[in-house]
Amino acid sequence: MVKLNENFLNLKESYLFSEIAKRVNAFIAENPDKSVIRLGIGDVTLPLADMVIKNLHDAVDEMSKAETFKGYGPEQGYDFLRDAIKQYYKRNKVELDIDEIFVSDGAKSDTGNITDLFSLDNTVMVPDPVYPVYVDTNTMNGRKIIYMDATAENNFLPLPDSNVHADIIYLCSPNNPTGAVYNREDLKKWVDYALDNNSIILFDSAYECFISDETLPRSIYEIEDAKKCAIEFCSLSKTAGFTGTRCGYTIVPKSLKFKVSDKTEISVNKMWLRRQTTKFNGVAYIIQRAAAAVFSEDGIKEAKKMINIYRENAKIISQTMEKKNIRYFGGINSPYIWFECPNKMESWEFFDYMLNKIAVVGTPGAGFGKNGQNFFRLTSFNNKENTIEAMKRFEQI
Numbered sequence: 001m002v003k004l005n006e007n008f009l010n011l012k013e014s015y016l017f018s019e020i021a022k023r024v025n026a027f028i029a030e031n032p033d034k035s036v037i038r039l040g041i042g043d044v045t046l047p048l049a050d051m052v053i054k055n056l057h058d059a060v061d062e063m064s065k066a067e068t069f070k071g072y073g074p075e076q077g078y079d080f081l082r083d084a085i086k087q088y089y090k091r092n093k094v095e096l097d098i099d100e101i102f103v104s105d106g107a108k109s110d111t112g113n114i115t116d117l118f119s120l121d122n123t124v125m126v127p128d129p130v131y132p133v134y135v136d137t138n139t140m141n142g143r144k145i146i147y148m149d150a151t152a153e154n155n156f157l158p159l160p161d162s163n164v165h166a167d168i169i170y171l172c173s174p175n176n177p178t179g180a181v182y183n184r185e186d187l188k189k190w191v192d193y194a195l196d197n198n199s200i201i202l203f204d205s206a207y208e209c210f211i212s213d214e215t216l217p218r219s220i221y222e223i224e225d226a227k228k229c230a231i232e233f234c235s236l237s238k239t240a241g242f243t244g245t246r247c248g249y250t251i252v253p254k255s256l257k258f259k260v261s262d263k264t265e266i267s268v269n270k271m272w273l274r275r276q277t278t279k280f281n282g283v284a285y286i287i288q289r290a291a292a293a294v295f296s297e298d299g300i301k302e303a304k305k306m307i308n309i310y311r312e313n314a315k316i317i318s319q320t321m322e323k324k325n326i327r328y329f330g331g332i333n334s335p336y337i338w339f340e341c342p343n344k345m346e347s348w349e350f351f352d353y354m355l356n357k358i359a360v361v362g363t364p365g366a367g368f369g370k371n372g373q374n375f376f377r378l379t380s381f382n383n384k385e386n387t388i389e390a391m392k393r394f395e396q397i
Contacts, residue, residue, distance in 0.1 A: 077103025129368030179330015
């Protein structure tokens with residue numbers, strides 16, 4: 001008789017954003033005349049940049065000719081894109097080898113799939129509140145998960161506790177959902193902790209492009225010795241609007257090695273390469289050609305124009321919070337504004353209140369953990385007109 005993975009029974013009944021969609025769809029069905037503004041899910045709204053579209057079209061044309069047609073590509077990504085990513089890191093003063101770069105269909109996939117490399121008896125540590133994928137994928141595997149409190153008192157940036165041991169540590173900076181960003185000093189404390197505990201950091205830097213403060217690290221590899229203890233995940237979803245086009249990249253340093261039970265030292269880089277060549281057929285050629293355009297000089301300029309629009313939206317939302325005297329976090333160096341629910345409401349209560357009263361959708365903080373129970377997340381990824389209108393409505397509540 002087939003035996004199912006009963007760890008799935010330990011998951012919440014539905015994924016956070018599925019529940020949001022369910023409630024919003026029900027509201028729209030009952031109120032077809034209401035104009036709903038969505039500032040909830042972190043999906044972009046601006047179209048792909050001109051250079052990206054040109055490369056995409058050129059690649060499609062190549063696929064129509066026998067002499068330039070591409071079939072199966074390298075599972076770890078074409079060299080032209082991996083080299084472009086390498087040069088992008090170099091601009092930020094991080095040196096990488098091309099075979100430390102793995103192209104993927106997004107950071108969400110890789111932050112979940114990376115768990116294939118680790119034994120089930122590892123203890124995983126995540127902040128609370130946290131992006132649900134980190135928790136759910138390890139729950140599916142049956143790993144023990146411990147939580148570190150991220151609260152207003154520590155600016156939603158928890159630091160390591162030498163009395164608590166974890167084997168796998170998830171960090172996200174700029175953070176989803178709170179918008180908080182680690183500085184170099186505090187990120188160094190996490191690197192030192194990982195080295196002292198023979199642990200690994202899974203560092204999600206999907207929002208690094210929103211960091212405007214040059215004193216803040218955009219990559220964990222800006223921290224000394226981080227290549228000995230960290231894997232970094234990044235994405236073009238927010239950098240260049242690839243949420244529907246799907247392309248990201250994961251950095252697995254060759255210096256990242258651990259001893260196994262027979263005392264043999266194993267390269268995590270080689271393990272990930274083996275995993276990818278077995279379970280992944282790579283990202284489509286036409287998508288990789290489009291992605292390469294993002295890292296060109298003109299492509300970076302176009303991407304920055306898009307990011308600046310979202311930054312302006314974040315400023316509009318932040319200014320509204322200040323006007324309403326609502327305590328908030330993020331909004332600077334991040335596309336997310338994380339604020340305290342008015343009148344001590346719980347977050348799902350406030351979600352329904354805001355949806356029904358002003359037809360604006362956000363994300364309840366409780367969906368990210370117990371420490372989000374009285375907090376709420378808004379994103380800056382809608383267009384400017386909708387963001388302004390949403391905040392006009394918000395001022396009414």
